[in-house]
Amino acid sequence: MTPNFPQLIDDATVEIKTQSRGMSEFLTHSNLDFEGKKDHENVLVFTRRHWFILLSPVFGAAFASILPLLLVILGAKFLLMYNLSGAFTLTWIIYLMVIWFTLFYKLTMHALDTWIVTDERIIDILQIGLFRRKVSELHLESIQDTSVNTHGIAQSYLNFGNIEIQTGATMQRFLFEQVPNPIKIKDTIMEAAGKFEQDNDKKTG
Structure with missing residues (x-):
């Protein structure tokens, strides 16, 4: 049975429910679905930069x-x-x-730059101009550690900051930039990575 992780959804994600799909083809039928999502894959985090940045x-x-x-x-x-x-x-x-x-x-750039964490991988969507985007993917098994960085009064008071995901030396660094609830997101990522490793050990054991 797939574990029931807590869903972490910021205010900006809730807004997507009332937006048309024309805003971004990346979004599909609901705020917890996305293009390329596997049938058995569960979305744990769907977030973007904090509203304060705007x-x-x-x-x-x-x-x-x-x-x-x-x-x-x-x-x-x-x-x-x-x-x-x-x-x-x-x-x-x-x-x-x-x-x-x-x-x-x-x-538009604020709305389309998103970070997604599922129970299998992390997806970083970076919008480059109005008609191009870069999608990067990191499997949970590649995660070595995560750290949270907050700077200044605004980030501390409003609870947003950066999350850096450390992987192997040859792999791309993943960075969640100025996202809300960074500590909760970090804990969710590490919990998902730990569970993913345990499930793999059971399958190979």
């Missing part, structure tokens, strides 16, 4: 959007005198489009 680009875009208003207030007479109001309006519209497209891009 505050800087969101507030930055909001501030940049209203910044031209200061130019209007300070230079209204100049714009009217030289009949530049039309050109300024067009420039402002293009400026806003660039800002909000940049914000949309960052939000």
Whole structure:
């Protein structure tokens, strides 16, 4: 019988239930399914970067959007005198489009960069631009150790940070970047790796 591991799902994962599949083809029928998932495979962790990471680009875009208003207030007479109001309006519209497209891009990268832990493997999905992604996979039997790193007041108070997974020297390093509940995720990974090793020993024993 497959062990019943606790499911660790952050707030961002819950949102996926109400999103359309067009957001990412990687997601399938539910928030615990993904493309390439085996029938007998159980998802233990499905997470992405903490929401706090989005505050800087969101507030930055909001501030940049209203910044031209200061130019209007300070230079209204100049714009009217030289009949530049039309050109300024067009420039402002293009400026806003660039800002909000940049914000949309960052939000999309945040949504599509995900880390998945199952009872057999770890999957790292890194979105590279809007139309390309890199998917890396690590089997649980290759895990030697995991460590959690948190830096600063925000990460300590809001409980998010990095998880580094150590493997053999010739293998790729796996890094969960700025994810919520890093200690719980680390414990889940080590528990799953230990159980996977025990099951393999029973099969070969």
